[in-house]
Amino acid sequence: MVPLDARLALESLGRLPLLGRGAEAEVRLGSYAGLRAVYKLRPPKPYRHPRLDLSIRSGRTRREARLTLRARRGGAPAPAVLAAYPSLGLIVFEYVEGTLLREALRSSPQEAPRLLRLAGEVLAALHRARVSHGDYTTSNLIVTPSGGLVVIDFGLAEPDPGVEEMAVDVHLFRRSLESAHAHLAGPGYEAFLDGYKHAMGGGAGPIIRRAEEIRLMGRYVAERRSVWGSTA
């Protein structure tokens, strides 16, 4: 890896064109060792205690670099990592051309069944590479010009996931369909599950059953009694 001076990096970073701003990171287009590259920076969050903030940002940056690499080596379509600087919250990826699946589902609805099935296959490939994603939504998949999918944003990924972690991925994808593409939630989720089961083989059954259970948890449960609300 090419060494990088911290201050210089962050200063010059601000001059690069912004590709997007997500909830926790800014993504900019630049170059790295002669390649088109994406600079992903997790800036500090003003609402968190500074020490909590630093530990979250550096931890996720380190994790993202490690697990993107692991997914890619395991045969899942993830971008190449060119460099990582955890204490800066900075990671450099190869540039992946394409549009977010979230946008593609809106602009090319006729493609939805194929793309969602493929999203299921890509998740299975991740899980077979022993990585759970932790934020598997239509905003974290890129549709490439050739019609393939690339999965990005491994900041919440886990190595060697159990049934629980993999089920959370299935659940999160379903909910991202429900919350951002409600009309697709039924048949779209079926197509996604078809792809997942097909590529995952026999191991898919318990994971999908657990995803169904997770869906029913976290909802209002009568036993959750509390005095909150009597404050007025």
Next chain:
Amino acid sequence: MATAGTRSSSRSRPLYVLGIESTAHTFGVSVVGEEEPFILSDVRRHYRPERGGILPREVASFFSRVAGEAVGEALREAGVGPRDLAGVAVALGPGMGPALRVGATVARALAAAYSKPLIPVNHAVAHIEIARFTTGLLDPLVVYVSGGNTTITTFLEGRYRVFGETLDIALGNLLDTFSREVGIAPPYVVGGRHAVDRCAEGGDYVDGLLPYVVKGQDVSYSGLLTAALRAARRLGRGRLADVCYTLREIAYSAIVEVAERGLAHTGKGQLTLTGGVAASDVLREKLRLMAEARGVDYKPVPKRYAGDNGAMIALTGLLALRSGAPTLEPARAFIRQRWRLDEVEVPWYPSTLG
């Protein structure tokens, strides 16, 4: 279909709806009208345990004792007779069965006695509607946090969709259980401040003491509760303030993070905070800092309407009635302890009163 506006303006008199809240520990009755000042009365009776948590049967018997006088007071204060009502709204869920049954029974009796339509209201929808009405933010992402709920939600295609939530226990439940177990509550809330907030005073954040768990758009608090209780035992009384501070910092930061994810994912430009935990100054401030950094318009629900109240039920009932949403025969008003937010059609959106 006539719009709500043309319907109401063609009538000579404004509509009034009486609303009843009884899902948890507050028995609330309120009358809301279509014209200013809209909320004409807002009567509340709080069940407060002397020790321990809340026992549903005790709550129900308390509610039964206070229901009659609360209804009478709400009508008197509003200066509206039961015959002047356009309908009776009641929170049929989600909530505790024994408590819900009291509100439902009172609503059924009122509606049947005066031949008024009974308007079923979802308690979670009502928390959102009172926030939209009081803040004037008509199309917000909503952070709804209370003893039983921790939900990030926003309107999409006819309903409030759940964008993120807790995978296990609710935020209010986390703080209540912790404070009860370590012996700093009840009373849980004094002068508008929760026991954990009072305990955190003079404390500081401790690195690596407690786990921060965000899973995608969801939070998980049960591991945090277990770890906080263990840390409190290990560090002892002398450092309880540090444990409280760290617990609160992590619990609130996690919900603010998933709210930020919700804004990024849905592209909404407005943010509100509602539910009982919305009374927390620390949480209100954290969301303000996040919203400011994102350039999003943020207004939390006024503290007075953070906790459970009848006004939010009456308001939602009135909005539903004006939009032509279905009403119930009183005999068919069954409670629904686990009535999900995203099962409810919201045909009046994005309008509100005023």
